Amino acid sequence: MYRTHTCGELRLTDAGKTVTLAGWVQRVRDLGPFLFVDLRDRYGITQIVVEWLDYHVKGEGGLGSFVVDPAKRAEKVETLAKLGREFVVQVSGPVRQRDNENPNLPTGEIEVLVTELKVLNAAKTPPFTIEEETDGGDELRMKYRYLDLRRANIRRNFELRHRMAMEVRNYLSAHHFLEVETPVLIKSTPEGARDFVVPSRMNSGEFYALPQSPQTFKQLLMVAGFDRYFQIVKCFRDEDLRQDRQPEFTQIDCEMAFVEQEDILNTFEGMAKHLFKSIHEVEFSEAFPRMSFDEAMKGYGCDKPDLRFGMKFQSLTPDPSPGERGEDLVRGVGFKVFDEAELVVGINAEGCAGWSRKQTDALIEFVKRPQIGATGIVFLKWTEEGLKSTVDKFYTPEHLQKWAERFCMKQGDLLCIMAGKADKTRKQLNELRLHMGDLLGLRDPKVFKPLWVIDFPLLEQDEETGRWHAMHHPFTAPKPEDAQKLFDQQDLGSVRANAYDLVINGTEIGGGSIRIHDRTMQEAMFRVLGFTDDDARYKFGFLMDAFEYGAPPHGGAAFGFDRWVSLFGHRTDIREFIAFPKNNSGRDVMIDAPSRIDQIQLDELGITVKG
RNA sequence: GGUGCUGUAGUUCAGUGGUAGAAUGCCCGACUGUCUAUCGGGAUGUCGCGAGUUCGAUCCUCGCCAGCACCGCCA
Incomplete structure (x- = not known):
């Protein structure tokens, strides 16, 4: 039997028992006369401590003034202090209450005083740290996936x-x-x-x-x-x-x-x-x-809307699909972009009227990226000074007031309006909506909206x-x-x-x-x-x-x-x-698959490989 | 098939047209209660590969390779 308990189960009530644990060395803290080892397995971490008690000479001051014989310590340290990260070890000894408890650890009230320690297997230093916050990059972690999987998270x-x-x-x-x-x-x-x-x-x-x-x-x-x-x-x-x-x-x-x-x-x-x-x-x-597919496409520009936040689409032109009606609030004043668009549609970013020119320009840059391919965004903000748009020279305050009503806009809000072919524009506005949701922190991963x-x-x-x-x-x-x-x-x-x-x-x-x-x-x-x-x-x-x-x-x-x-x-x-995923190009970088096969195998299968 | 970003110490990254640094890890030492221990010391580089520009390239240009993200694609 390699162990009597796991590294996650010992508590203060176990104090006094003699136990055997087996696991991996998470970390060694060498304080001289003390050597602390965090021993880890799937179930948790237990501190084990090595004391050089047999070499201690009690000084005049009582507790706290022990003296260590350096030569004898060196002898014992020979094996114990050489424990490296990720060594597999088996330790036995009594469970005892700690002097300093660690409230961050379920086993933090106790430690195991080592009387016997056996290295079951040494380990090379891992290429990245086996911590919740590892220093390893994705590629390396995948190559050594069996080490990555040791991380608790x-x-x-x-x-x-x-x-x-x-x-x-x-x-x-x-x-x-x-x-x-x-x-x-x-x-x-x-x-x-x-x-x-x-x-x-x-x-x-x-x-x-x-x-x-x-x-x-x-x-x-x-x-x-x-x-x-x-x-x-x-x-x-x-x-x-x-x-x-x-x-x-x-x-x-x-x-x-x-x-x-x-x-x-x-x-x-x-x-x-x-x-x-x-x-x-x-x-x-x-x-x-x-929600019907049509509703989703018209209201969110995609067939899988994220309902953790609002910003539902509103159009300023009649819907181009057959049988649909609606008041046209933008055409006929000489603004070509809107006049020629099949659909003019926008979202209301509540509370964003204070966004700077730099911030709104960044949004335009975002939608102009080739992946999205939009031409631009028209903004309408409602600040303390009233409604102000980037197309003021075409539209009267009365026009803008009607837009604001269509979006149920309040003071402090910012409208982002896009125009063009209906399907394409909705798709682009969807990207903008999701981007805004990210920027505004409205896509909380702990909130679920099915x-x-x-x-x-x-x-x-x-x-x-x-x-x-x-x-x-x-x-x-x-x-x-x-x-x-x-x-x-x-x-x-x-x-x-x-x-x-x-x-x-x-x-x-x-x-x-x-x-x-x-x-x-x-x-x-x-x-x-x-x-x-x-x-x-x-x-x-x-x-x-x-x-x-x-x-x-x-x-x-x-x-x-x-x-x-x-x-x-x-x-x-x-x-x-x-457990064992593949990278962007479908490769398993740990086992290095896919790979070539032997000519014999190809012959058996009657397959000739070109090139 | 396409676009963008990245490639420098074991690792994560900074940096410069005159061959390089931090943190962490690693090694050594000190230390009576640590728990990301602390403190002191030390070692470590094909600057992804190839070509070009240049007196000189890790840095600029082109190509290639690799990784990541995205578009296309994914009934």
Whole structure:
């Protein structure tokens, strides 16, 4: 037995016991006659102390005037004082109350007086400090990930991940969901993301693909009558990476039969609330707000609005979409930028009227960056002197007063107004809104604002090729009232779907839809997406065949587990919550993957590598 | 595929057209209660790689490589 206790459990009530601990040397503090070692394991830190009592000679002054024989000390220090950071050691000795307690440590009231110490394994000096605030950069930490994972704050991320996975399983299992594993070596499908591909040795020239999600399998489980399925499962997409995207990531994948959208939203809203409650003790007594895709785009310029703060869009021109009306408050006074714009839209930054020219110029610079590509911003501020805009030479105070009313503006507020093509301008204003939210500290990671975005369009059109793509995926059903348009291939842009996203704090946490469960409907969908019937049969024949054997109405959802955990951990970088993540270019810098393979392997697979 | 930023001691960074510094880590020493111990001393550099400009380049220019962030992409 290597240990009787962990480094996190000893308390004052244990004083007097003789214990054995094992762990890593966090830090050594050598005070001469005393040597303190912080011994660390997963459970905490316990101070162990080495005293050279046997060499002490009591002086005349009583306690506090010991004298140490330097020669004898040197002898003993030989082994003990050579302990370096991250040595693995085993120590035994009595637990005793400390002279000076450390209130910052759960074990701070006690220490273990070393009577025996064994070095189980020496360690090289680590390339960065194993502290909560490490001095190591990202790349180095990834290369030595096993050292990085020793840091308490990183370890806590995985404790959080574990607890969330347990709670998800508890909730779904209690709601009769069955956890079923689906294959990882599957068939490459078009549409959507690029597949990772695996060559087959036994079927030369043919390839498996790794699943982008278990989508078709979970639908087949519904056909099989499993009724409620879930899986916490790895998915793979060969696309460029971001802070919140890894080539392999984990989804909470779910599907239900005999349900309508409302049943699904309720079930998974329940799961979300269960997680909020069990992990963060946050209680949502009200239903999550719901917003249609159109509302989100018009009010926030994106399909995943961050509702931690306001600054909802208001337009100063009538909405350009068909059937919409509204008073035009800007056109016809000779200001070309607004006259020629399809849409003039802005946000009200409350309390920002005092911003300096330098600050507002910085906002203009921000939106002019190539990534955003806007031409500028018109400002209107309401200070003690009244309304003042950057376009005063075009607009009368009466004009400006009407703008202010439209935005419910108060003294002290600042309007930021942009103009141009409707969709593009909204997108740009969304970036500005989020930027303002950051600048004003309105995006507190400890505040959670969930919402459902619903009524997504079924299809979206590629600007360049004119081709239609499934917005969610090709198995999403149109709303029944729009279904005929799919068969007629008429007015496809207006077809809505019972598709929904769960958005928390401006992050898409998950989404899903009611699926097609009818062969003719699925065929119509594939035709709209530009598949020939042969193509559809080759790629998805198995699914359409299954639909002919009594497929129940069904639908489901999938949630990005890594994102959800990082959100609950108040961070944006999901790599902090993945034990062995990959870098920006999809490399694992620790094991150095991907890598070349032997010619023998290539030959077996019948593969020739170019170059 | 594109844009931007970064690359200097083990690490995190500062810096200069005349081959370099801080902090921390590391090593040595002192110290009777530390807990980011303290104090004293010490060692450490292909200034990412290659080419060009220059009398001379870590610094300027170009290319490449790597990392990060973003756009495209991510049903």
